[in-house]
Amino acid sequence: MTVFETQNLTRFYGVRCPRCLEKTGAAAGTNICPDCGTVVALNNVNLRVPKGEILGVIGESGSGKTTLLRYLYGVDFGATGSALYRNPSGEMIELGELDPAQRRRLRDREFGIVFQNPHQGLNFRISAGGNIAERVLVSGERNYGNIRERATLLLDRTGVPTRRMDESPAGFSGGMQQRVQIARALATEPCVLFLDEVTTSLDLSVQAKILDLILELHQRTRLSILLVTHDIGVARMLASHCIVMRYGQVVETGLMDQILEDPQHAYTQELIGASL
Amino acid sequence: MSATILEVRNLKKRFTLHETQTSFDAFDNVSLTVRAGSFTGLVGASGAGKSSILKCIYRRYLPSGGNCWFHTTDGEIVDLVTASDQRTLELRRKEIRFVSQFLHTLPRQSARKAVAEPLIQSEITPEDALNQATATLERIGLPQRLWDLPPATFSGGERQLVNMARALIVRPRLLLLDEPTASLDPASTRKMVEEIARLKAEGVALLGVFHDPELMDALAEEKIHVGGGVTWEKA
Numbered sequence: 001m002t003v004f005e006t007q008n009l010t011r012f013y014g015v016r017c018p019r020c021l022e023k024t025g026a027a028a029g030t031n032i033c034p035d036c037g038t039v040v041a042l043n044n045v046n047l048r049v050p051k052g053e054i055l056g057v058i059g060e061s062g063s064g065k066t067t068l069l070r071y072l073y074g075v076d077f078g079a080t081g082s083a084l085y086r087n088p089s090g091e092m093i094e095l096g097e098l099d100p101a102q103r104r105r106l107r108d109r110e111f112g113i114v115f116q117n118p119h120q121g122l123n124f125r126i127s128a129g130g131n132i133a134e135r136v137l138v139s140g141e142r143n144y145g146n147i148r149e150r151a152t153l154l155l156d157r158t159g160v161p162t163r164r165m166d167e168s169p170a171g172f173s174g175g176m177q178q179r180v181q182i183a184r185a186l187a188t189e190p191c192v193l194f195l196d197e198v199t200t201s202l203d204l205s206v207q208a209k210i211l212d213l214i215l216e217l218h219q220r221t222r223l224s225i226l227l228v229t230h231d232i233g234v235a236r237m238l239a240s241h242c243i244v245m246r247y248g249q250v251v252e253t254g255l256m257d258q259i260l261e262d263p264q265h266a267y268t269q270e271l272i273g274a275s276l
Numbered sequence: 277m278s279a280t281i282l283e284v285r286n287l288k289k290r291f292t293l294h295e296t297q298t299s300f301d302a303f304d305n306v307s308l309t310v311r312a313g314s315f316t317g318l319v320g321a322s323g324a325g326k327s328s329i330l331k332c333i334y335r336r337y338l339p340s341g342g343n344c345w346f347h348t349t350d351g352e353i354v355d356l357v358t359a360s361d362q363r364t365l366e367l368r369r370k371e372i373r374f375v376s377q378f379l380h381t382l383p384r385q386s387a388r389k390a391v392a393e394p395l396i397q398s399e400i401t402p403e404d405a406l407n408q409a410t411a412t413l414e415r416i417g418l419p420q421r422l423w424d425l426p427p428a429t430f431s432g433g434e435r436q437l438v439n440m441a442r443a444l445i446v447r448p449r450l451l452l453l454d455e456p457t458a459s460l461d462p463a464s465t466r467k468m469v470e471e472i473a474r475l476k477a478e479g480v481a482l483l484g485v486f487h488d489p490e491l492m493d494a495l496a497e498e499k500i501h502v503g504g505g506v507t508w509e510k511a
Contacts, residue, residue, distance in 0.1 A: 053362070261336050
């Protein structure tokens with residue numbers, strides 16, 4: 001069972017001309033059309049995100065990983081092609097046919113996201129607890145006591161000392177801010193979690209603890225996770241499935257251990273070779 | 277004759293290294309059959325492709341041709357060469373287990389958690405999974421003082437026991453063994469051999485490589501000679 005399925009998903013940034021697609025991609029060695037200068041951020045991307053699994057999306061900067069995540073998450077609307085999402089009741093929904101309000105509802109209730117930069121995912125003008133309460137409120141809960149209880153539980157589960165829940169996350173360490181982001185993302189019990197380079201800016205020991213937390217949460221909740229990372233070590237540790245992107249295209253898909261031990265595409269071989 | 281669990285027909289693996297623009301065959305034209313309750317051994321010189329055959333069946337390597345028909349518990353026949361990634365993963369979790377030469381676990385995870393991991397993916401509670409892991413480690417013979425320590429701190433032989441326990445916490449239908457006794461002392465080796473005999477008696481199909489020819493002779497019902505890019509079956 002899949003939670004997302006895309007077909008020929010394509011995203012242009014620029015004026016676009018009839019030759020943009022053929023003149024860009026992994027074989028062309030660029031994602032910028034030489035004729036018109038359009039950036040082809042996603043070039044006919046076909047992928048399946050298996051339900052309850054962690055799909056690692058790896059590739060270098062500019063390969064289209066984050067664009068893909070932003071489109072599926074629903075903060076980018078300009079892609080062509082098809083992207084189907086299977087909601088918890090099993091219906092397949094074409095994301096491109098939803099209006100912005102409907103996509104917002106999906107983000108608020110069924111999806112959760114953790115960004116590399118905590119400033120993007122958290123509101124630093126309110127408390128850590130408030131950041132979580134905000135999400136719980138959107139899901140329809142109105143009782144103050146219940147909301148506070150839920151925020152306390154989530155912070156505790158993600159390893160944030162609950163005595164600090166009334167402080168702004170601005171005063172927290174980087175690792176702690178990521179924990180608050182994760183607690184916030186989980187507040188509405190989403191069925192899909194999007195992780196965008198969540199450990200990239202953390203030092204190694206903190207990074208390890210955040211990865212442990214994500215793995216433990218996944219084992220307990222069986223969330224579907226889309227994990228965008230340029231760090232193959234992170235993907236190796238968390239993901240069961242993997243796609244490799246380059247210049248807006250998916251150059252290889254497979255099981256994570258197979259991609260690591262027997263990479264097929266020249267670029268994947270280079271990438272794995274460079275990481276070991 | 278007992279039921280067929282795995283039929284490998286004309287399996288081939290060709291590696292292509294793009295950077296040096298070279299290709300070579302790890303093995304070619306391998307055919308073999310593995311039955312319930314029996315051990316099929318792969319023999320041949322180092323580099324003959326024994327491990328590569330096991331990895332292709334497990335799909336850690338992508339086979340370049342041929343078929344691996346696996347008969348599932350539900351009576352379905354799945355070609356492991358062409359099965360979807362998700363189907364392969366499901367079979368790995370429930371029916372096909374692999375004891376590799378090296379143990380890969382998460383750096384800070386305890387031995388018990390590492391062993392319980394395949395079960396945590398299924399429906400049972402984490403507590404039950406840990407209890408079963410404990411029972412499996414006990415059966416395999418890993419000293420109790422090591423159960424809650426990370427395997428990264430273990431000796432080669434101790435790691436190999438964890439590796440074996442991890443494969444056996446789920447009752448496999450097919451067990452692939454890649455030199456599971458290579459780094460074990462005689463006592464642990466005996467334990468491992470007993471375990472393999474027990475699995476055979478319970479009807480598990482085994483395919484594997486043993487470093488030690490005497491062990492191989494003692495355990496294997498059938499031996500397949502691998503080498504020179506061509507393999508042939510020997511009765």
